Amino acid sequence: MIEFLQVVLAxxxxxxxxxxxxxxxPFNKLICxxxxxxxxxxxxxxxxxxxxxxxxxxxxxxxxxxxxxITGRNSDGA
Amino acid sequence: xxxxxxxxxxxxxxxxxxxxxxxxxxxxxxKGGVKGATAIGRKIEEDGGALAGGTxxxxxxxxxxxxxxxxxxxxxxYVAGLPGGLAAAVLVFIGNRICHDPxxxxxxxxxxxxVMISGFVVLGFAPENFIAGMVIAILTIQGLSHPHAxxxxxxxxxxxx
Amino acid sequence: MxxxxxxxxxxxxxxxxxxxxxxxxxPYRKLPYLNVMNFxxxxxxxxxxxxxxxxxxxxxxxxxxxxxxxxxASTRAAVMExx
Numbered sequence: 001m002i003e004f005l006q007v008v009l010a011x012x013x014x015x016x017x018x019x020x021x022x023x024x025x026p027f028n029k030l031i032c033x034x035x036x037x038x039x040x041x042x043x044x045x046x047x048x049x050x051x052x053x054x055x056x057x058x059x060x061x062x063x064x065x066x067x068x069x070i071t072g073r074n075s076d077g078a
Numbered sequence: 079x080x081x082x083x084x085x086x087x088x089x090x091x092x093x094x095x096x097x098x099x100x101x102x103x104x105x106x107x108x109k110g111g112v113k114g115a116t117a118i119g120r121k122i123e124e125d126g127g128a129l130a131g132g133t134x135x136x137x138x139x140x141x142x143x144x145x146x147x148x149x150x151x152x153x154x155x156y157v158a159g160l161p162g163g164l165a166a167a168v169l170v171f172i173g174n175r176i177c178h179d180p181x182x183x184x185x186x187x188x189x190x191x192x193v194m195i196s197g198f199v200v201l202g203f204a205p206e207n208f209i210a211g212m213v214i215a216i217l218t219i220q221g222l223s224h225p226h227a228x229x230x231x232x233x234x235x236x237x238x239x
Numbered sequence: 240m241x242x243x244x245x246x247x248x249x250x251x252x253x254x255x256x257x258x259x260x261x262x263x264x265x266p267y268r269k270l271p272y273l274n275v276m277n278f279x280x281x282x283x284x285x286x287x288x289x290x291x292x293x294x295x296x297x298x299x300x301x302x303x304x305x306x307x308x309x310x311x312a313s314t315r316a317a318v319m320e321x322x
Binding site: 086149150152157158165166173176213217220 | 281316
Binding site: 001008009015025027030032034039041042045046048050051054057061064 | 243246247250251253254257258260261264266269270273276277280283284287288290292293295296299300303304306307308310311314315
């Protein structure tokens with residue numbers, strides 16, 4: 001991976017982490033968390049661990065849906 | 079063989095026309111597929127946009143439609159040529175079924191896009207420029223100004239309707 | 240490297256969309272910007288590593304993040320209806 005991408009993706013990860021800590025609304029927190037995961041994902045792929053990447057891509061949304069369901073607010077089932 | 083700086087805008091324009099045309103033909107602006115899409119459409123209308131365009135943007139957010147099909151078909155053609163594009167179409171169909179969607183718009187878009195991009199690769203275009211072009215195309219719809227984009231989409235929907 | 244210009248375009252658009260996602264206060268307006276970032280990241284995955292499985296990784300990432308956005312928007316719509 002070229003240096004430019006390392007800087008840009010690290011910027012996205014740090015931005016997502018700070019915004020997740022900063023935001024008050026629970027939905028905003030989940031959206032900023034998915035910004036963070038989006039920044040981490042290309043690093044996993046650049047290491048060549050494509051199987052790990054596929055597993056992370058499938059587990060992250062399931063985690064979000066569980067968090068929404070645990071708070072008793074997911075009525076759509078999607 | 080054109081230079082990359084000329085190829086990327088041409089690819090962006092072609093991808094824009096393709097995915098907007100397929101989405102309009104499959105009646106995406108008519109109604110929100112899920113509650114969230116309708117809510118995003120109403121929010122964009124409150125901000126000064128048009129409801130039909132906002133609903134279409136909500137549908138793009140909440141299920142993989144022709145725009146996702148075009149991007150993944152470009153990725154498939156970049157990796158493995160025309161068979162890769164068709165494999166990406168199958169993946170888009172599975173993804174559509176996961177998101178409670180009929181899956182017709184996404185699959186049609188992916189098949190048309192893989193045929194179009196393979197044809198342009200024969201003409202001397204590089205397939206990675208279509209990936210960049212599709213990212214630019216989605217940026218113009220979803221990322222710059224929601225009211226303007228939704229009004230433009232609503233005007234195009236008016237011609238079809 | 241052949242795909243260098245496409246990489247720069249995707250990286251810059253991902254950064255731009257991430258900044259706009261973070262700065263925007265209203266959740267419904269955040270989601271389209273997040274969608275742009277997902278497109279850019281899915282394109283980057285294939286451009287970084289051109290391997291047959293990376294199509295599957297890009298599709299899995301894109302479908303997963305779409306599902307996530309769908310769940311967040313629908314849940315928020317349901318909460319707003321109840322209030």
